[in-house]
Amino acid sequence: MTSLTRAEIGALGEQLAVEHLRTLGLVVLDRNWRCRYGELDVIAADDATRTAVFVEVKTRTSDRFGGVQQAVTPDKVRRLRRLAGLWLAGQDKGWAAVRIDVIGVRIGRQRTPEITHLQAVV
Template sequence: MTVSKMSWSNAEIGALGERLAVEHLQSLGLRVLGRNWRCRYGELDVVAADDAARIVVFVEVKTRTSDRYGGIEQAVTPEKVRRLRRLAGLWLARQDARWAAVRIDVIGVRIGRRPIPEITHLKGVG
């Protein structure tokens, strides 16, 4: 998919990044359980499952059009990881399914530097 960042709003860029992240997860064999799950404490971008390993994966998606704010490693601070853990716990408490393991991943989507968006997937960040 070729993408140019002409005059997109931040919401459009974010939505595109999430869609590309979901496609990436599905290409790895993960099943998407939910997107943009919200509660009073925040939002989980994507919740996916590795059914074979019985792992639920909470995915933070960071979409960038420049390097102005650094890479995804800088975007997910220890405070952000703590917030994601709390949200994951709240999501899990509302589910009937039981999982063998829980993982938090970050997917970075870089748009505009090359004709095809670049995807970076960091597994198990917290």
């Protein structure tokens, strides 16, 4: 297998995260939403509960930089909340709830990627 670039690894992890969310019944509304303050990896909706779900995807090929919990610092959570607020401000639809999730995708240690899904990190 040829080695992948960081961007390719990130894109693969994001695609696996999107597939995981869809298996949970969520509808993906947007991917890689950008504004001047940053980027949201995945924005999904849980139509059953009318919840907007903002997902940060962390893809790793080793444990060198820590696990999913270490990847999302309080500063990162604040930034995600701000970005989520900006995205919501541009929407017509009202949401009953808003949630920020983190999905960690670990590639390479096992034959199939390992997915860790932390819900409502704030």
